[in-house]
Amino acid sequence: MFKKKLLRFAIVSLLIVVLAAVMVLWSSRVTLNQIGQMNTANALLNEHLQLSSTSYRLFKQLTDEILFGQFANQSAVRNKRAIIAESLGKIRLLEIQQREALGIEFTAGSIEDTDALEALIDSIIADFEQIVENSDPVDYDDRIRFILEERIDIGFREAINAAVTRQQNVVDALNSRIDGIHVIILWTAISLAILAIVITLAGVSSLLRAVERTREELEYQVAQRTAELTSANTALERSDSIRRNFLADISHELRTPLTIIRGEAQVALRREQRDHEEYRTALRCVLEQSVALSRLVDDLLFIARADSNSLRLNRQPVDVVRLLHSVVEDTRALSEHHQIQIECAEDSVASAVIDAERIRQLLVILIENAIRYSPANTQIILRAKISEADLIIVVEDFGYGIEANELPFIFERFYRGAQTSKHEQGMGLGLAVAKAIATAHGGRLTASSTVGEGTQMTVVLPRELQREMA
Known part of the structure; x- marks a missing residue:
C-alpha cells in the first residue's frame, strides 16, 4: 500500500x-x-x-x-x-x-x-x-x-x-x-x-493519514466525550447561575412589599385606639402590596412555564382590529390620567389564530410602558398590518426614548433602565413577560428607539397562524 x-x-x-x-x-x-x-x-x-x-x-x-x-x-x-x-x-x-x-x-x-x-x-x-x-x-x-x-x-x-x-x-x-x-x-x-x-x-x-487514523479515532472519541462533559458542566453552571440570580432578584422584589405589609400591620396593632379611617388606610396599603405580590407571582409563574415549554395557549381565530380597540379601552383610564392620547391605526383588517388574552396582556404591558415613559400631551399609536409572511403589531410612543446601550437588555428579567428612577417604579418583569408571550406564539418582540424622540415596539407573529378576512 x-x-x-x-x-x-x-x-x-x-x-x-x-x-x-x-x-x-x-x-x-x-x-x-x-x-x-x-x-x-x-x-x-x-x-x-x-x-x-x-x-x-x-x-x-x-x-x-x-x-x-x-x-x-x-x-x-x-x-x-x-x-x-x-x-x-x-x-x-x-x-x-x-x-x-x-x-x-x-x-x-x-x-x-x-x-x-x-x-x-x-x-x-x-x-x-x-x-x-x-x-x-x-x-x-x-x-x-x-x-x-x-x-x-x-x-x-x-x-x-x-x-x-x-x-x-x-x-x-x-x-x-x-x-x-x-x-x-x-x-x-x-x-x-x-x-x-x-x-x-x-x-x-x-501517507501520514493511514498511520494516524487509529490515533485520530481515539482522539475523536476522547474529544467527543470531553465535549459532552463540558457541555453538561456548562449547563449545570448556567443553571446554578440562573438559580442564584433568580433567588437574589426574587428576594429583592419580595422584601419590599412584605416589609411594607408587616410595617403597616405592626403599626395598626401597636396602638390600642385608632380611628376607622386609619385602619382603612392601613388595609388599603396592605391590599395594594398584596396585589403587587400576586402580580409578581403570576409573572414569575408565567415565565417559568415559558422557560420549561409548558405554557399552554388557547389559540382561537380572533378579530385583530377588535382586539386592538378593546386594549385601547382597557388602558384609556391610565392614558387619560397621564394626559396621553392612544390612537388605533389599522393598515388592514385581519384575523389571527392566537391566544387573545395573552396577546391582550402583551399589548397592555407595552402600552403601560409607553405611558410610563412618555410626557403629558403626547401620543401613542397602536397599529396592525399584514406583510407577506407575518402579522405585525406596532406600539409607538413619542416619549423619552431608550439609550442605545440599554436596548439589548430591556427584555431581561428585573432589568431597569436609567429612566426607571425618574418615573414610576416597575418590577422589571413586564417586557420579559411580553417577550415570552410573543415567543410562545412562535413570533418575536423587538424594540427600536431614539433618545428624545420615542420608542417603537414591534410584535411579529408568523403568517401561517393568520388568515385574511374578507
Whole structure:
C-alpha cells in the first residue's frame, strides 16, 4: 500500500519536473528569438539615424556650394552617396529579415517606405544638381528655398521620422510581447510551484493519514466525550447561575412589599385606639402590596412555564382590529390620567389564530410602558398590518426614548433602565413577560428607539397562524 502511494507520488513529481524543464526550454527559445528581433529593430534604428546624419551632411555640402560658391569636393560627395546607398541596402536587408520573422502586421509599409525614401533622396540630389547646372537668377532663391524647406525640412525629415517611429513601435511591441512572455513564465512557475506544494502536501498527508487514523479515532472519541462533559458542566453552571440570580432578584422584589405589609400591620396593632379611617388606610396599603405580590407571582409563574415549554395557549381565530380597540379601552383610564392620547391605526383588517388574552396582556404591558415613559400631551399609536409572511403589531410612543446601550437588555428579567428612577417604579418583569408571550406564539418582540424622540415596539407573529378576512 505504501509502495503504491510512494510510486504514484514519484511519478507525479517527475511529471512536474519534466513540465518545468519544458517550460524553461520554451521560454529560453522564445526569449532568444525576441532578443534577436530586438537587435534587428535596434540595428534598423541605428541605420536610419546613420542615413539621416549622412544625408543631412550631404545636403549641407551641396547647399554651401550653391549659396557660397564653394565647389563641393566631388570625392566627398561620392563617398557620402556611397554611404547612403550602403545604409539603404542594409535597411532593406534588415527589413526583409524583420518581415519574414514578424509578418506584415508588425512591418507594414517598412520596405515600401524605404523605396520611397531612396527616391526622395535621389530627387533632392537631382534638384541640387539641376540648380548648379542652370543657375537662372529669376527663380534661383525660390528654388533653393523650396528644396530646403519643402523637400528637406518637411519631406525628408518626415520620412526619416516615420521610419524611426515605425521601428520604435516595433521595439515597443516586442517589449510588450517579452513582458507578456515573462508574465506567462512567472505565473506558470508560480502555478507549478503551487502544484508541487499541493501534491507534496497531499502525498505526505495521504501517507501520514493511514498511520494516524487509529490515533485520530481515539482522539475523536476522547474529544467527543470531553465535549459532552463540558457541555453538561456548562449547563449545570448556567443553571446554578440562573438559580442564584433568580433567588437574589426574587428576594429583592419580595422584601419590599412584605416589609411594607408587616410595617403597616405592626403599626395598626401597636396602638390600642385608632380611628376607622386609619385602619382603612392601613388595609388599603396592605391590599395594594398584596396585589403587587400576586402580580409578581403570576409573572414569575408565567415565565417559568415559558422557560420549561409548558405554557399552554388557547389559540382561537380572533378579530385583530377588535382586539386592538378593546386594549385601547382597557388602558384609556391610565392614558387619560397621564394626559396621553392612544390612537388605533389599522393598515388592514385581519384575523389571527392566537391566544387573545395573552396577546391582550402583551399589548397592555407595552402600552403601560409607553405611558410610563412618555410626557403629558403626547401620543401613542397602536397599529396592525399584514406583510407577506407575518402579522405585525406596532406600539409607538413619542416619549423619552431608550439609550442605545440599554436596548439589548430591556427584555431581561428585573432589568431597569436609567429612566426607571425618574418615573414610576416597575418590577422589571413586564417586557420579559411580553417577550415570552410573543415567543410562545412562535413570533418575536423587538424594540427600536431614539433618545428624545420615542420608542417603537414591534410584535411579529408568523403568517401561517393568520388568515385574511374578507
